[in-house]
Amino acid sequence: MAKPFVTASDVARRAGVSRSAVSRTFTEGASVSNEVREKVLAAAQALGYRVNRLAQTLNNSSSNLVGVVGANLSSPFIAKQLDMLSLALLRRGQQCLLLNAADARSDIAPLIDLIFEFRARAIVVLSGEPPSSIVEECLANGVKLIVINRLLDRSDTDMILSDDVHGSTLVAERLLAGGCRKAAVVRSGSRTPTQTRRAETFIRVMAERGVETAVWEGSVTSYETGAAAAHSVLADPSIDGVFCVTDLLALGFLDAARHDLGRRVPEDVSVIGFDDIPQASWASYRLTTVAQPFEALTDAVLAALDHTAEQATIRTIPVTLIERATARVMAEAVPA
Amino acid sequence: MAKPFVTASDVARRAGVSRSAVSRTFTEGASVSNEVREKVLAAAQALGYRVNRLAQTLNNSSSNLVGVVGANLSSPFIAKQLDMLSLALLRRGQQCLLLNAADARSDIAPLIDLIFEFRARAIVVLSGEPPSSIVEECLANGVKLIVINRLLDRSDTDMILSDDVHGSTLVAERLLAGGCRKAAVVRSGSRTPTQTRRAETFIRVMAERGVETAVWEGSVTSYETGAAAAHSVLADPSIDGVFCVTDLLALGFLDAARHDLGRRVPEDVSVIGFDDIPQASWASYRLTTVAQPFEALTDAVLAALDHTAEQATIRTIPVTLIERATARVMAEAVPA
DNA sequence: TTGAAAGCGCTAACAA
DNA sequence: TTGTTAGCGCTTTCAA
Numbered sequence: 001m002a003k004p005f006v007t008a009s010d011v012a013r014r015a016g017v018s019r020s021a022v023s024r025t026f027t028e029g030a031s032v033s034n035e036v037r038e039k040v041l042a043a044a045q046a047l048g049y050r051v052n053r054l055a056q057t058l059n060n061s062s063s064n065l066v067g068v069v070g071a072n073l074s075s076p077f078i079a080k081q082l083d084m085l086s087l088a089l090l091r092r093g094q095q096c097l098l099l100n101a102a103d104a105r106s107d108i109a110p111l112i113d114l115i116f117e118f119r120a121r122a123i124v125v126l127s128g129e130p131p132s133s134i135v136e137e138c139l140a141n142g143v144k145l146i147v148i149n150r151l152l153d154r155s156d157t158d159m160i161l162s163d164d165v166h167g168s169t170l171v172a173e174r175l176l177a178g179g180c181r182k183a184a185v186v187r188s189g190s191r192t193p194t195q196t197r198r199a200e201t202f203i204r205v206m207a208e209r210g211v212e213t214a215v216w217e218g219s220v221t222s223y224e225t226g227a228a229a230a231h232s233v234l235a236d237p238s239i240d241g242v243f244c245v246t247d248l249l250a251l252g253f254l255d256a257a258r259h260d261l262g263r264r265v266p267e268d269v270s271v272i273g274f275d276d277i278p279q280a281s282w283a284s285y286r287l288t289t290v291a292q293p294f295e296a297l298t299d300a301v302l303a304a305l306d307h308t309a310e311q312a313t314i315r316t317i318p319v320t321l322i323e324r325a326t327a328r329v330m331a332e333a334v335p336a
Numbered sequence: 337m338a339k340p341f342v343t344a345s346d347v348a349r350r351a352g353v354s355r356s357a358v359s360r361t362f363t364e365g366a367s368v369s370n371e372v373r374e375k376v377l378a379a380a381q382a383l384g385y386r387v388n389r390l391a392q393t394l395n396n397s398s399s400n401l402v403g404v405v406g407a408n409l410s411s412p413f414i415a416k417q418l419d420m421l422s423l424a425l426l427r428r429g430q431q432c433l434l435l436n437a438a439d440a441r442s443d444i445a446p447l448i449d450l451i452f453e454f455r456a457r458a459i460v461v462l463s464g465e466p467p468s469s470i471v472e473e474c475l476a477n478g479v480k481l482i483v484i485n486r487l488l489d490r491s492d493t494d495m496i497l498s499d500d501v502h503g504s505t506l507v508a509e510r511l512l513a514g515g516c517r518k519a520a521v522v523r524s525g526s527r528t529p530t531q532t533r534r535a536e537t538f539i540r541v542m543a544e545r546g547v548e549t550a551v552w553e554g555s556v557t558s559y560e561t562g563a564a565a566a567h568s569v570l571a572d573p574s575i576d577g578v579f580c581v582t583d584l585l586a587l588g589f590l591d592a593a594r595h596d597l598g599r600r601v602p603e604d605v606s607v608i609g610f611d612d613i614p615q616a617s618w619a620s621y622r623l624t625t626v627a628q629p630f631e632a633l634t635d636a637v638l639a640a641l642d643h644t645a646e647q648a649t650i651r652t653i654p655v656t657l658i659e660r661a662t663a664r665v666m667a668e669a670v671p672a
Numbered sequence: 673t674t675g676a677a678a679g680c681g682c683t684a685a686c687a688a
Numbered sequence: 689t690t691g692t693t694a695g696c697g698c699t700t701t702c703a704a
Contacts, residue, residue, distance in 0.1 A: 003478035004397050005455060007681055018691045023683060033689060048473050053453045054390045054399060055681035058696045061340050063390060068434075073422065074614075079415035086409065086436040095450065098404075098434040100422040114431065117389045119341060137384050142339035223618060255619035278410075282559060283591035284620035343697055354675045359699055366699095369673060391697035394680045 006049040015043035026051050057119065066094045066305070067115030069108050070126030071101040075221070075248060076277035078126055081148075084298040085124065092302070094122075101128050103220070104190045109134055122146065122305055127192075130157075146304045148297070149194045151314075158304040158312045160297065164197040167290040167319040171243050171272045172205035174288070174321060178270050178328040180206075180241030184214040186229040186253060187245045188221040195221075198245040198274060214239060218249075226252025227260070234261055240269050240328075247273035247280045250287055254326065266328035276322055286325035292317050342385040351379035362387050393455065402430045402641070403451030405444050406462030407437040411557070411584060412613040414462055417484075420634040421460065428638070430458075437464050439556070440526045445470055458482065458641055463528075482640045484633070485530045487650075494640040494648045496633065500533040503626040503655040507579050507608045508541035510624070510657060514606055514664040516542075516577030520550040522565040522589060523581045524557040531557075534581040534610060550575060554585075562588025563596070570597055576605050576664075583609035583616045583625055590621055590662065602664035612658055622661035628653050 008022040015022070017036055024030035025040040032040075043049070057063040066089055072078050086096045097118055099111040108128040115123050116137070122144040123130075129150050130138075138145040139156050146158045175183060183206050187195045203213045216233050218225035226249035233239060234257060244250035250273030257263040257271070265271050273280060276291035300315040307313060344358040351358070353372055360366035361376040368376075379385075393399040402425055408414050422432045433454055435447040444464040451459050452473070458480040459466075465486050466474075474481040475492050482494045511519060519542050523531045539549045552569050554561035562585035569575060570593060580586035586609030593599040593607070601607050609616060612627035636651040643649060 003476075005452075005477055005681095009681080019681090020683080020691065020693095021689090023681095024690090027683080031689060036690080048476060050449065050452045052394075052455060052681055054393055054455055055696085056683075057390055058388075058394060058681080058698090059683050061696070065433075073419035074412070074415040076410070076412075076415075079410040079412075079419075083409035083415075083436065086434050087438055090436055090447075095454070096434045096436075097401075098422050098432045100419065100426055100432075102423055111426075113386065116341075116386045118431070119388060119390055140339075140384060141341055223614070227619070251618070259619040278559070279615065282587070283563070283595040341697095345697080355697085356675060356699080357673090359697095360674090363699075367673060372673080388697055391680090392699075394682090394697080395699050397680070 005052065006047045007052070008049070010047055011040060011043045011049045014047060015039040062119045062121045064094050065097045065115075065118050065120040067097045067099060067112070067118070067120040067123040068126065069099045069101055069111050069115070069123065069128060071104045071106065071128055072221070073100055076279060077246070077248070077275050080277065080294055081126060081297060084294050085301060088298050088302055094305075104128060104192060107131075116141070116143070124148070124301060125150070144305060146301055148301070149192070151193055151197075156312050158307065159314045160300045160304065160317065161314060162194070162292040162297075162317045163319045164194055165201045167274060167292075167321075168198045168201035168243070169205050170290060170319070170321040171274070172202050172209075174272060174323075174327055175241040175243065175270055176206070176209050176211065177330065178241065178266070179330055180211060180270065180328075182214075182236075182238045183211055183241040183243065184216060184233045184236075184239045185243045185245065186216045186218070186226065186233065186249050188225055188249065189217050189219050190221060195245045198243075202243050211241075221246055221248060223248055223252035223255075225249060226254075227256035229253050230256035230261060234263060234269065242269060242271045244271065244273050247275045247277045247287060247289055249273070250289065250326075251279060251285055254285055254287065265326050270327040272327050280322075281324070288324045288327040289322050290319050291322045292319050341388065342383045343388070344385070346383055347376060347379045347385045350383060351375040398455045398457045400430045401433045401451075401454050401456040403433045403435060403448070403454070403456040403459040404462065405435045405437055405447050405451070405459065405464060407440045407442065407464055408557070409436055412615060413582070413584070413611050416613065416630055417462060417633060420630055421637060424634050424638055430641075440464060440528060443467075452477070452479070460484070460637060461486070480641060482637055484637070485528070487529055487533075492648050494643065495650045496636045496640065496653065497650060498530070498628040498633075498653045499655045500530055501537045503610060503628075503657075504534045504537035504579070505541050506626060506655070506657040507610070508538050508545075510608060510659075510663055511577035511579070511606055512542070512545055512547065513666065514577065514602070515666055516547060516606065516664075518550075518572075518574045519547055519577040519579065520552060520569045520572075520575045521579045521581065522552045522554070522562065522569065522585050524561055524585065525553050525555050526557060531581045534579075538579050547577075557582055557584060559584055559588035559591075561585060562590075563592035565589050566592035566597060570599060570605065578605060578607045580607065580609050583611045583613045583623060585609070586623055586625065586662075587615060587621055590623065601662050606663040608663055616658075617660070624660045624663040625658050626655050627658045628655050 012019040273289035280287040348355040609625035616623040
C-alpha cells in the first residue's frame, strides 16, 4: 500500500549501469569513473533516490543510531543536555533515536530493548537506571552503554558523573561562610543517586562544622515541589540556610519564600541550588548555584562513545560555585 | 570487529526448528504451535535474541520511525512539545528519530534527507521551513509531512497552526481594555511566520482602535533578547502596553523592566506574552499570556499522522487568554 | 503447522 | 574501472 521508495536498481536501470556502480557512487572513496558517477548522480537526482540506511546497515550488522533514553525531557536541565547531545551526535554523523521514559521512576528496560532492536551500537541513559541484565546484554553484544549521573556498582559501564561531592561541599562551605546556624536540604522523593549524594554530603559537611540540617523530601523534582518545600521548611524560623539539590527546586523555593511567605533572600535566609540551569541567572532569581558545564558533559559523552578499551571509565565533570545573589555574605549576618 | 548480534538463525539452530518458525513466533497472529513457540522463546531468551528492525523493515520497505526536526530544543516551548510528542509516539509504537536543526535559520533539507534515508513514513517539523523540493519528494514517496506553526502556501502538506490571529487579537483587546494609549510589539529577527502573523495582527487591531504600535525587532528568540527589548522600548515613556510575541521574550522584558529600569508592571506598563510556557506561571512573573494547549498540539500531530486522505489538512489549535498579573485593569489606569 | 526458497535494498569480494 | 555474485537478517509465499 505504501508507495515503495526508489531503489539503487531503479537508478542503475535508468543510468544504464550496474547496481554496484550506483552503490559505489554513494560510497566514500570507492573507485568509479567520473563518467559513470555523473550518469548515476543524474539518474538518482531525477528519480529522487536516497541510500536506504536500513539496508546499508544490514551488512555492517549495526547502525549508526545512538539510542538516547531520558525522562522529563522538558525540564530545563535535561532539555539542555538533550539539545547539546543531539546536535553533537548529528555533527559526527550519528543519529539520535530518542526514547522518552516518561518519568524518572519508569522502567527503562523496554526502551533499551527497542534500541537493541534497531541495532544501535551505543546507548546513552540520561535518567533512570538500567537493570543489571541489560548491562550484561550490552556487554555481550558490544553495545556501548553510557550512563549519566548514576553510579552503577560495576566496572563495565561508562559513567559520567557531576562532581556532586565537591559541589555540595562548596555549598555547605558557602553557607557556613555566610554565618549559617541551622540548615535545611530540599530534595525530591525520586531518590536518584545524584540527589542522595548531594544531600548526604551536605549534611555531613554541615555536621562536621557543628551545624544541624533538617531534611525535606518532596515528590517529583519540580518548581512546585520547591515551592511546597519553602512553606514547610520555613515554618521553622531558625533555619537560615537552604540547599536545594537542583535549581528547579531552588527557584520554586525562592518564589514561595519571597512571594508567599514574605521572606527576604538572602537577608532572612540563604538559598543555593545545583545545576545552573538557564533560568537560574534570570534577573528575578540570580540564584547562587553550582554549575555543571553542559559542554563538558557533552564532551564526556562523546569521549565515552569513542573510548573502546575493555575497561569502562568513570568521568567526573568538574563543578564550580557560581556566586550570584541568594546567599548571604557574612557582613549581612544578623548578630548572634 | 563489532560483535555480531544474535540472529534468527542462531535461535532456530538452538531450538532445532527452521528460521521461519522463529520469525513466526515473533510475528503477531502467525500460526505456530505452542510447543514450537516455547522452544523458540526459550532459545531466544537464552541467546539474548531480539528482532532486527532494520532487516524487518527492509521487507515492508518503510520503518515505523518518525523523523522529528527541530531547533532550539532546550527552549521551554520546543522542549515541552518534543517531550509530549516523543512520549505519544512511543506509546503508539513509533520511534522518534530526532534531528537537531541547531537554530531556527539553519537549512533543514539535509536533515529531512537523513530521515528519508531511514525510510521513515512521517516527518514532523517543529521549526524551520522545508524547501518546496522536499515537500514534493515527500509527496512522491508517500511520506507524511507535518509542519507545525508554519503556513506553507500549498495544499499537500499537513499543517498545524496555533490560532495566532485570534490570540493576538485577544492581546490587543486586553491591552485596550486596560486603557493602553501607546503600544509596542517585541519580536525576534528570525522572521518566522508565526511571529510575523502575531505582530501584524496586533498592529492592525491596535490601529483599528486608533492606537499606534512601535515595533522592536531583536535577533534570536531568547530571554536576553526580551531584556534588550525592554531597555530600548521603554526609553519611550509613553508606551504603556507591550506585546511580546513569545513568552520567553516577555519574561526577559519583564525582568529588565522591573529590575534594571525600575518600572512597575502592570502599573506603569502592561506586558503580555504568547505560548504559556511553564515559567510564565512562576510567582516571580505571573505573566498574562495566550495559551496554546500542548495536549491539543500533540493530539493534532497524531491525528495528522493517522490522516490518510489525499488532501492534507490545516489544523488550528484554539487559544485562550490567561489572565494573570502583568496586564493593567482599567481601574488602575492613570487618568487622562 | 511447518520448512524450503525467494526476495527486500544494499555492500563487498571476486573476476573480468 | 566495471559487472557479477553472494550474502546481510528478516518476512512471506508456497508446498508439504
